[in-house]
Amino acid sequence: MSNAMLTIDDLHVAYGKSEVLHGLNLSLAKNEIIALMGRNGMGKTTLMKALIGLLPSLRGTMKVDDLDITKLKSYQRVAGGVAYVPQGRMIFSSMTVEENIETGMAKSSKSSILTGIYELFPVLLEMRKRRGGNLSGGQQQQLAIARALASEPKVLLLDEPTEGIQPSIIREMARTLKRIRDERGLSILVSEQVLSFALDIADRVLVIENGEIVHEESGAEIDGAKISRFLSV
Amino acid sequence: MLGGYTFTDLGSIFVMQGFAGLILFSVFVLMALGLAIIFGQMGVINMAHGEFMILGAYVTYLTSTFFQAHLPGLFSIYFFVAIVLAFIASGIMGLIVEYVLIRHLYNRPLDTLLATWGLSLILQQAYRTIFGAREVGVELPQWMLGSWHATESIEIPINGMIIMALTILITIGVGFLMYKSRWGKNVRAVVQNRAIAGAVGIDTEKVDRYTFGIGCGIAGIAGAAFTMIGSTGPTSGQLYIVNAFLIVVFGGAQSLLGTIASAFTISQTQSTLEFFLSGSMAAVITLLAVVGLLMLRPQGLFTLKVRR
Numbered sequence: 001m002s003n004a005m006l007t008i009d010d011l012h013v014a015y016g017k018s019e020v021l022h023g024l025n026l027s028l029a030k031n032e033i034i035a036l037m038g039r040n041g042m043g044k045t046t047l048m049k050a051l052i053g054l055l056p057s058l059r060g061t062m063k064v065d066d067l068d069i070t071k072l073k074s075y076q077r078v079a080g081g082v083a084y085v086p087q088g089r090m091i092f093s094s095m096t097v098e099e100n101i102e103t104g105m106a107k108s109s110k111s112s113i114l115t116g117i118y119e120l121f122p123v124l125l126e127m128r129k130r131r132g133g134n135l136s137g138g139q140q141q142q143l144a145i146a147r148a149l150a151s152e153p154k155v156l157l158l159d160e161p162t163e164g165i166q167p168s169i170i171r172e173m174a175r176t177l178k179r180i181r182d183e184r185g186l187s188i189l190v191s192e193q194v195l196s197f198a199l200d201i202a203d204r205v206l207v208i209e210n211g212e213i214v215h216e217e218s219g220a221e222i223d224g225a226k227i228s229r230f231l232s233v
Numbered sequence: 234m235l236g237g238y239t240f241t242d243l244g245s246i247f248v249m250q251g252f253a254g255l256i257l258f259s260v261f262v263l264m265a266l267g268l269a270i271i272f273g274q275m276g277v278i279n280m281a282h283g284e285f286m287i288l289g290a291y292v293t294y295l296t297s298t299f300f301q302a303h304l305p306g307l308f309s310i311y312f313f314v315a316i317v318l319a320f321i322a323s324g325i326m327g328l329i330v331e332y333v334l335i336r337h338l339y340n341r342p343l344d345t346l347l348a349t350w351g352l353s354l355i356l357q358q359a360y361r362t363i364f365g366a367r368e369v370g371v372e373l374p375q376w377m378l379g380s381w382h383a384t385e386s387i388e389i390p391i392n393g394m395i396i397m398a399l400t401i402l403i404t405i406g407v408g409f410l411m412y413k414s415r416w417g418k419n420v421r422a423v424v425q426n427r428a429i430a431g432a433v434g435i436d437t438e439k440v441d442r443y444t445f446g447i448g449c450g451i452a453g454i455a456g457a458a459f460t461m462i463g464s465t466g467p468t469s470g471q472l473y474i475v476n477a478f479l480i481v482v483f484g485g486a487q488s489l490l491g492t493i494a495s496a497f498t499i500s501q502t503q504s505t506l507e508f509f510l511s512g513s514m515a516a517v518i519t520l521l522a523v524v525g526l527l528m529l530r531p532q533g534l535f536t537l538k539v540r541r
């Protein structure tokens with residue numbers, strides 16, 4: 001695919017001697033949303049961390065647009081167009097909401113970026129002077145997404161954004177993510193365990209098992225039942 | 234009664250001892266500020282901080298002799314030039330030390346402790362070789378030697394007030410840097426979560442390097458101030474490092490305000506007690522009070538209240 005925004009080729013990642021990703025391949029097109037589904041411990045977070053540079057890779061390459069990011073440091077990958085929303089949110093709890101967002105604005109602190117983000121997440125505008133640690137879980141998740149968007153990425157990585165969040169907020173998040181994709185031409189790779197959320201937002205659903213993609217479905221007729229068979233057991 | 238002092242006498246004594254402690258207080262604040270920034274940022278306990286201070290003192294000494302020899306007309310303002318040069322010299326040495334040594338030892342607290350201690354010995358020997366074992370002193374320009382008669386019984390030294398003003402300025406500057414500037418935002422983000430700070434786009438290694446440099450540069454300024462209360466020798470920094478650590482721990486390493494309050498408490502207690510008791514007795518009492526307070530409040534005087 002020539003218009004791939006994110007290309008992962010034969011990626012191997014290990015913790016010490018135990019290899020978790022065994023030659024993973026993936027291609028994310030411009031404007032595409034991929035949901036990466038998998039049970040606990042199957043390697044979703046490992047893949048995300050390897051992509052943003054929090055874990056070193058043993059072998060393989062990762063490319064964003066035409067930029068090879070395999071050897072780059074985290075901040076250089078962000079500058080190259082990747083943004084990351086970690087599992088468990090990991091906002092800076094003793095800094096205010098606005099400061100949290102500003103940490104994502106790598107180069108210039110353009111106020112237009114802030115305006116755009118507050119428009120997407122009005123609740124953050126209300127709370128911009130509060131400390132991040134004093135927000136609710138759902139609000140913190142929005143803040144983590146906002147912080148990632150502040151770097152104006154081409155590719156957004158979200159690691160289980162629905163974890164510990166109530167259904168109504170999950171639906172709202174799905175709407176927001178699709179809106180971001182449509183308005184900003186973003187590509188999104190999101191790891192998920194909640195099937196309804198994945199089916200709601202994804203153009204393509206991949207199933208990861210023991211560090212390998214074992215199943216893929218795309219298009220309008222994504223078969224939820226089949227995917228849920230992979231996720232149960 | 235009251236050991237022969239009247240209440241007015243006592244009042245004057247407190248005020249004057251308070252102001253006599255001004256320079257000491259300033260040196261402590263500046264030392265502790267640098268240490269706290271470095272410790273809070275990188276978890277590095279810089280045992281060589283006293284030697285960074287002494288570098289600033291030597292630079293001040295060199296500046297004063299240079300002005301005496303070549304620019305006697307401008308001697309009255311040499312001190313302000315010296316402050317800037319002291320900051321730059323100690324700051325640059327800090328940058329180099331971070332690059333060569335410290336950055337390889339992050340997350341190894343014991344190793345950094347040993348390495349910086351070793352560095353402090355190396356620096357002391359280097360100073361001995363370069364500047365000689367004899368202590369050197371600076372001469373102050375005439376106008377800084379006088380004092381200001383606030384009332385009949387209260388005199389306040391001019392150099393003390395200058396150093397005090399300088400310290401306030403630097404503290405405000407550091408506060409501004411940490412809480413208002415983009416740089417400070419990055420520093421605080423790295424302090425909270427180094428990995429995630431990198432993952433949102435902050436160049437954490439650069440933040441570390443410059444933080445270490447700034448912390449050491451401020452120690453250099455402390456050294457410039459130090460030349461007014463003591464003579465500079467290769468090991469003079471050792472006397473100050475313990476108290477500076479005490480202040481940082483007492484104030485709670487994360488809090489700028491805590492550092493200042495604790496520097497004030499410790500240096501003023503010491504300086505006031507010194508008038509009535511011997512210096513070492515005053516130090517013992519101060520230390521005991523700090524230890525006692527820390528047992529009641531192990532997290533230090535000031536801490537942030539926030540859900541983690």
Ligand SMILES: Nc1ncnc2c1ncn2[C@@H]1O[C@H](COP(=O)(O)OP(=O)(O)OP(=O)(O)O)[C@@H](O)[C@H]1O
Binds near residue numbers: 015038041043045160
């Ligand atoms: N720091 C680590 N050291 C060693 N092994 C690890 C480490 N982190 C994760 N693993 C192992 O790697 C495998 C994949 O873990 P990973 O966190 O990527 O799973 P996940 O798909 O994100 O799971 P979850 O849905 O629970 O978040 C697991 O077997 C896990 O035990």
Ligand SMILES: [Mg+2]
Binds near residue numbers: 045046087159160
């Ligand atoms: Mg995970």
